[in-house]
Amino acid sequence: MSALPNSIEARDAAYQLHPLVDLKAYEKTGGLVIERGEGVYVFDNSGKRYIEGLAGLWSVAVGFGEKRLSDVAKAQMDKLPYYHIFSGKTHGPSVELAEKLVHMAPVPMSKVHFTSSGSEANDLVVKLCWYRSNALGKPEKKKIIGRQKGYHGVTIAAGSITGLPRNHQSFDLPLPQMRHTLCPDYAGTALPGESERDFSGRMAAELEKLILEEGPDTVAAFFGEPVMASGGVFVPPEGYWQEIQAVLRKYDVLLVADEVICGFGRTGQMFGSQTYGIEPDVMVLSKQLSSSYLPLSAILMNESFYEPIARESERLGTFGHGFTASGHPVATAVGLENLKIIEERDLVGNCRERSPLFLRRLAELSQHPLGKGFRGVGLIGALELKPRETPGAAGAALAEAALEEGLIGRSIGDAFCLCPPLIITDEEVNAMFDALARALDKIAA
Template sequence: MTLPNPEFFAQFDHDQLVAADKAHYMHGFHMFDEHREQGSLNIAAGDGAYIYDTAGNRYLDAVGGMWCTNIGLGREEMADAIANQVRQLAYSNPFCDMANVTAIELCAKLASLAPGDLNHVFLTTGGSTAVDTAYRLVQFYQNSRGKPEKKHVISRLNAYHGSTFLTMSIGNKAADRAPEFDFMSDLFHHISCPNYYRAPQGMSEADFLDFLVNEFEDKILTLGADKVAAFFAEPIMGSGGVIIPPKGYHRRMWEVCQRHDLLYVADEVVTSFGRLGKFFASQEVFDMQPDIITTAKGLTSGYLPLGACIFSERIWQVIGEPGKGRCFTHGFTYSGHPVSCVAALKNIEIIERENLLAHVEDVGVYMEQRLQTLADLPLVGDVRCQRLMACIEFVADKHSKALLPDAVNIGEKIHLRAQAKGLLVRPIGHLNVMSPPLIISHAQVDEVVEILRQCILDTATELRQNGEYQGR
């Protein structure tokens, strides 16, 4: 896009936008008191890895929108592809015996990229609906094979699988479980988060891995393998704090699933389409073959809403058995939307043509190395980064790993300091999470690290002066 100029920003009435936002716009994960007092950062434009607020201030978006602006913002060829599709076919019924060309082409492309025999695709409107679809598919499959009792699901503590009623119940991130909401509990069970940083003191990583695998198998046996249908897992837990599991974790958990006839559902809503340097991470990065993959976010790089539930030939053969007269009575008005599908196809074309996966391997390793230079700073307990997924965990005491009081709001404090310096990181309690666009450069990684360094040091000084941090 053409970079915004002062005349572009002059069109916005900042005060009016703030007032309208406060009066009418209920955001996702709306913080009522904070929003009432502070309002929002109102974004007006984006270009590459940068976004601009209505006053024209520029920010390096190290959050990548919401883990999703993989190819960067403002690409003219994306705009042209979307506009051309709107002119050609803006909408088509996705149900029953109707299809459209771009949806067919996208499903074939996804099948070619997905690992193993994941040859079948159900298109959705985003990540939450992709995971919701995955569970409905699990139900349909188990009933179709004559196992109506096999419906229980095992997930992990601190997991995030979406924000529908069903998917929020599958996940179990404490901060997201507002007491004013209800959750399903009878079919969903949660085992330990694979966060070695929070393992019992003195436990080796190998012993921690054994504990996790044994806990999983014990949970299956306790519930009864004839009742447990599936294991839902993010390859790297995203919103839970970029939790990178011990080496071999997913392979061994998959082997447990194989022994006990569980489907392995890999929630790759975040990790797919280049974030870890591969189109899909399950097999190429973590050496296991899931039965179902859910994806969204980087599928269109955020240009339009779209998700997908990709599943195996084995599942397809069971649910679509000839002569049974079955109907998969599940769908969304906007799944397979032709304009969203053309955005996904163009997005994949750009990733392939510009060799962005190789770029992620290069710049991602550089980001891992540079972020580790922050590990010795005050407040920093752990630095977790794999390619372009990163998190800094802040603590009150490096030795005990004790957290600062919630009232300090440490992630938010550092986020706001960074924002004032033109950098966006995502605050999640005592964490700052990053997932920059795949196009980020070495120089921009340096900018992220240097701004964060100064913000962490300044925040530590402020907290010491206030008596809120002793610096141990």
């Protein structure tokens, strides 16, 4: 932190509470001030340039400084800076984006509801599952199953579905209705000689065992990311989603696909559900939906999910839920323009074209003396490091060294994760991995 008492670093440490840090340590050290962005790069307040290897927080698909998005935001601000969608009101941007998303969905969807973050959206899906169960006359069917190391947000219900201890400890989470099944970490937890298909079958058998132990009539939904990102980038093994979906259908358990990170091209197709043959009842979208230029998320639901909810609202006389910013006109206008850019510039195709180089460079670095393995698909991946005595120390050391070399990534345990903007070029992919290689050599020395 700057020694200057009135510097932005000192004022930040004095006045702002930050997520995902040791708060007492942060009071002493302060943080890195990012001042501007351009393409795949961001610049700190000293002018140093960094490759943003995590696209902000897995989210800035079109890169930084996209003028089309700022122009659309200003035009909408000038026309209608805010209006709500309560009590029979609506406006053009939210209608157009809802229609666009229903037409883009990889499986038939009926309705869209907008919120402002993935956490908020997943939290609402839990409420809707409970509301729907009551509408169907199944008041016991309320339990929600997530996965160990899965991530669905940090609000009370979404944080409870999340399967990461750091998001539960001292928060009195998870809620009693939440359960967790195994993480499909094939490389880390497969039995000796176990094939990917056999491993997937075992994961499905564990899920079925959990449902039977809880009672199928008490389990409402299963939440899963197509690729588990924030838990450490776990790519599903062969046959995993087919096996899981068969169990869910057998016991009438809803499937909620959390596409917050995978959606809009990250895995090489528009949605992770397409990459892995997932047919969800509900999809949750955010992050690349607006490239995080403005807070925006969306819940897509199929007709069988929506119709009981609609009937219950008819019985009660209203649907007793709403957020002030749902369908915000500026956010939805920016989201619509962002999707136009993704389609016009074929950023999903760019992901597919850049992916072989991305995964090859990742695989090469896994052979470094500090490397242990790698995981990845499309333009998302993780380099697994050999652990030190303190869990997570190797990942933290690499993240710090990478920052010194002009690369921002994210350490999760002893994995270093990358998820660059979808606009990245081969030259920039190589620059990103060259910086990571220098960082590995630095800490090895």
